[in-house]
Amino acid sequence: xxxDTHAHLDFDDFDNDRDAVVERxxxxxISCIINPGCxxxxxxxxxxxxxxxxxxxxxxxxxxxxxADAGPGDILExxxxxxxxxxxxxxxxxxxxYRKRSPIDVQIRAFRGHLELAKSLGLPVIxxxxxxxxxxxELVGLRYFEGISGVxxxxxxSVDFARKVVSMxxxxxxxxxxxxxKSDREEVAHxxxxxxxxxxxxxxFLTPQKYRGNRNEPVxxxxxxxxxxxxxxxxxxxxxxxxxxxxxxxxxxxxxx
Ligand SMILES: [Zn+2]
Numbered sequence: 001x002x003x004d005t006h007a008h009l010d011f012d013d014f015d016n017d018r019d020a021v022v023e024r025x026x027x028x029x030i031s032c033i034i035n036p037g038c039x040x041x042x043x044x045x046x047x048x049x050x051x052x053x054x055x056x057x058x059x060x061x062x063x064x065x066x067x068a069d070a071g072p073g074d075i076l077e078x079x080x081x082x083x084x085x086x087x088x089x090x091x092x093x094x095x096x097x098y099r100k101r102s103p104i105d106v107q108i109r110a111f112r113g114h115l116e117l118a119k120s121l122g123l124p125v126i127x128x129x130x131x132x133x134x135x136x137x138e139l140v141g142l143r144y145f146e147g148i149s150g151v152x153x154x155x156x157x158s159v160d161f162a163r164k165v166v167s168m169x170x171x172x173x174x175x176x177x178x179x180x181x182k183s184d185r186e187e188v189a190h191x192x193x194x195x196x197x198x199x200x201x202x203x204x205f206l207t208p209q210k211y212r213g214n215r216n217e218p219v220x221x222x223x224x225x226x227x228x229x230x231x232x233x234x235x236x237x238x239x240x241x242x243x244x245x246x247x248x249x250x251x252x253x254x255x256x257x
Pocket of ligand 1: 006008036092202
């Protein structure tokens with residue numbers, strides 16, 4: 001049994017065969033797929049999917065690349081959407097200093113708002129942190145991360161920063177890039193205890209090495225589990241069980257798993 005803790009199945013890429021994609025995943029033992037929103041519209045879609053498919057859970061939030069386009073009432077709308085029983089996290093949120101589609105001060109303000117919302121609702125956060133590490137935590141303020149947990153998804157940072165994230169009580173999310181040849185993420189995965197690791201696909205992006213060239217989908221999360229098992233020198237069953245348990249604990253999913 002496996003969990004895909006980050007998949008954008010609401011994207012148009014899946015409009016023609018979403019049922020088949022979810023069925024393939026469920027048949028392969030993927031009992032839980034978390035679909036984060038990137039703005040109000042996609043958060044609404046994520047919730048709709050979570051009510052359509054029993055394996056899908058929703059997260060609601062405004063992606064750092066979208067916060068510049070968000071209206072003043074959007075965070076209130078996200079707070080409202082978060083009350084849906086299928087919403088198990090706030091996100092995705094965070095900082096993106098690679099694309100910088102949104103001004104940095106706008107990103108910081110929005111990220112703080114999401115962290116405060118998560119704390120007030122007792123929900124974990126799904127964090128997108130790109131091209132930013134310790135400095136990002138400082139800019140936002142360490143106190144905003146206190147009293148909450150979450151995942152730094154699609155982790156692309158240094159070993160030191162991964163250790164920092166774990167020391168803050170957060171999890172580290174690994175996906176397709178872990179399987180790429182000469183991936184620098186192997187070192188990070190090696191350094192982090194398995195009980196702090198989550199696996200994900202970030203579908204439709206970042207297809208694992210074996211299927212590169214194809215659209216990514218949740219069933220390929222198995223490739224990430226296999227690679228993590230290889231790095232950790234453990235059986236893939238241990239990776240599956242531990243990452244599933246981590247997912248259920250973090251997101252409060254009583255999956256019957
Ligand atoms: Zn994402």
